[in-house]
Amino acid sequence: MKYKNITPAVFLDRPNRFIAHVETADGVETVHVKNTGRCRELLIKGSEVYLTAPGTPGRKTVYDLVAVRKGNGLLVNMDSQAPNVVVREWLDTLGFDRIVPEHSYGDSRMDFYMEYGSRRFLMEVKGCTLEIAGTGYFPDAPTERGVRHLMELVRAVGEGYTAVLTFVIQMDGIREVRPNVSMHPEFGEALEKALKAGVQVVFLECHVEPDSLTFKHVAREITAGWFK
DSSP: OOOOEEEEEEEEEOOOSSSEEEEETTEEEEEEEEEESOOTTTOOOOOOOOOOOOTTTTOOOSSEEEEEEEOOSSSEETTTTTHHHHHHHHHTTTOOOOEEEEEEEEEEEEEEEEEEOOOOOOOOEEEEEETTTEEEOOOOOOHHHHHHHHHHHHHHHHTTOOOOOOEEEBBBBOOOEEEEEEEOHHHHHHHHHHHHOEEEEEEEEEEETTEEEEEEEEEEEOOTTTTT
């Protein structure tokens, strides 16, 4: 996916989940943060960040904050809407007969429902922005919603679906995403149950530029017990 325009800035602070203060060449701006996660290891005062100006009429802020460069030099796309865009671009190349985004299933709205012949697929997408010592981790904050989605995927397997959890890695050089059990042990437990039930886990490796997030490679073949 591509952004129409990019402006570099320096991160100052984040008063709440939705906005941040940054310094651009034209002065201090209040910007919308396109990620409501904690992102504490990313949004550090003085960090180099990148903004896009969507130009939507009636907006309270001119810019969205979409990417940040960590202290180790790693450029991270932190736009929480970007993973679904990248996955849709990928799915469109795979020859499915039907692709439906935002599909209602059980008590959840799953990111994608697909059909290929008589086969039915359900997919949930998670973006990974947390990197520790060269490995990706998810989540960066407790996510009861994420646990519920995993249980819905387990249920889907029992009903004959091919159920898939897709992690979109929003940075370069990271090949897998492990459950952040120190942050949310229940997510790790739910993921292990899902793997044992037959839910497939896919990692989408991506290349990040300030103005783009591009799918590069698919890594899969994950089985129960892989992260133990």
